[in-house]
Amino acid sequence: MTPADLALVTTTTATEPQARALADAAITERLAACAQIHPISSVYRWEGKIQHDQEWRIDFKTRGSLVRSLTDFILDHHDYDTPEVIAVPVTGGSAAYLEWVAAETRVM
16 A cells, blocks of 8 residues: 555534544545544635534545545535535555554445
């Protein structure tokens, strides 16, 4: 497994319980090896107005081959009309950690 075979997928939710539930569900399905949940302050334009909201960001660690499945899972389980889902490739990291991510996710 090389770093290029892995990805970091990010989304946000309105509340910590929603973030925890989404993270638990994705990990239960083995679409991600782990998820880190962070409180954040977001500024964005929505329906023509600048919005300022407290949100919870979830960073999922997964296989590159699972990005589409994880994205679909997030979209199916999210309550936002247009949830953020962004995937970036992993370009490096601890070999042992990267192998652990691969071992904890399903092979597609």
